[in-house]
Amino acid sequence: MGLSIDEQKAVDRFRKTVVEPSQTKLVILDFWAEWCGPCKALTPVLEKVAGEYADKGVVLAKVNVDEEQFIAAQFQVRSIPTVYAMFQGQPVADLTNARSESQLKQVLDQLLAQLPVQAGTEGSSAPEGPSPQELAQYVKMGEDALAGGDPQRAAGIFSQITEFAPDNAPAHSGLVRALVQMGETDQARQVMDVIESDPRLATDPAIAAARSAIELAGTRVDDGELAALRAAAAAAPGDMDAQFAYAEAAFAAGDRDAAADTLLAMVAADREWQEGAARTKLLKIFEATGLEDEWVVATRRRLSKILFG
Numbered sequence: 001m002g003l004s005i006d007e008q009k010a011v012d013r014f015r016k017t018v019v020e021p022s023q024t025k026l027v028i029l030d031f032w033a034e035w036c037g038p039c040k041a042l043t044p045v046l047e048k049v050a051g052e053y054a055d056k057g058v059v060l061a062k063v064n065v066d067e068e069q070f071i072a073a074q075f076q077v078r079s080i081p082t083v084y085a086m087f088q089g090q091p092v093a094d095l096t097n098a099r100s101e102s103q104l105k106q107v108l109d110q111l112l113a114q115l116p117v118q119a120g121t122e123g124s125s126a127p128e129g130p131s132p133q134e135l136a137q138y139v140k141m142g143e144d145a146l147a148g149g150d151p152q153r154a155a156g157i158f159s160q161i162t163e164f165a166p167d168n169a170p171a172h173s174g175l176v177r178a179l180v181q182m183g184e185t186d187q188a189r190q191v192m193d194v195i196e197s198d199p200r201l202a203t204d205p206a207i208a209a210a211r212s213a214i215e216l217a218g219t220r221v222d223d224g225e226l227a228a229l230r231a232a233a234a235a236a237p238g239d240m241d242a243q244f245a246y247a248e249a250a251f252a253a254g255d256r257d258a259a260a261d262t263l264l265a266m267v268a269a270d271r272e273w274q275e276g277a278a279r280t281k282l283l284k285i286f287e288a289t290g291l292e293d294e295w296v297v298a299t300r301r302r303l304s305k306i307l308f309g
Helices: 005-019 037-052 069-074 101-114 132-147 151-164 169-182 185-196 207-217 223-235 240-252 256-269 277-289 294-308
Strands: 026-032 058-064 082-087 090-094
Touching (some): 037 101, 132 169, 169 185, 169 207, 169 277, 240 256, 256 294, 277 294
Antiparallel strands (some): 026 082
């Protein structure tokens, strides 16, 4: 075929993620990039509609044009977002101009009425939901949104997943953490109550991060109290109790940098204070934020340098 090794790998990835699923499903193919503002606005719409239409045989596939330049070139993508509907390996509609939920659903309804898309498991009247691989992809999307500072979008993604897969612990955990980051602590606690009532979810290791997020949110104070705690900590840098109280309140208020800086300084000053309380609090913050989060990775390095030189 005259392809390089990298180009052949790109074709193989595209065949596995788009062409093969499109033999029976209608694939929404989204060409996007991290730096594309309109892409970020369109992504939540595509994810929401794809989730709602999953039982009708619709799946979402995303192609990062910076990472898959060869595939983007084959589709002659000149601007992004560019969105196609794919069936049996071929583009059947250009969805790029369908920017709202209603526009996208209208086009999908027309395509589903015309194409023999497989909506459920053969021989069964029950609709087929997202596969485990698709659910894992959606969970990653939610975690990426959370790590990118968009908890509202993350909450929407995780909520959709829990509807299709009520036993998906990572999605429930992500939903709690997203709600906490949005300041919706009461709603997060309601979700946590549902989790704790289900032994399958409550015993899953993924839920530990949600518990930590709820615990850390319990130290939220109003702006006046936060200012007073900040002033007290600044006035007495050697007062570990004052430093700890401010760090807790700062993280609960969304200022994780201030919380981390304060706790790291405490570890450096006296790592054994209150049986290592500052380090323990940092680890809970890491867990609640997400261990793959770039901020967590960077802050863990700072902690390691203090502990191990």
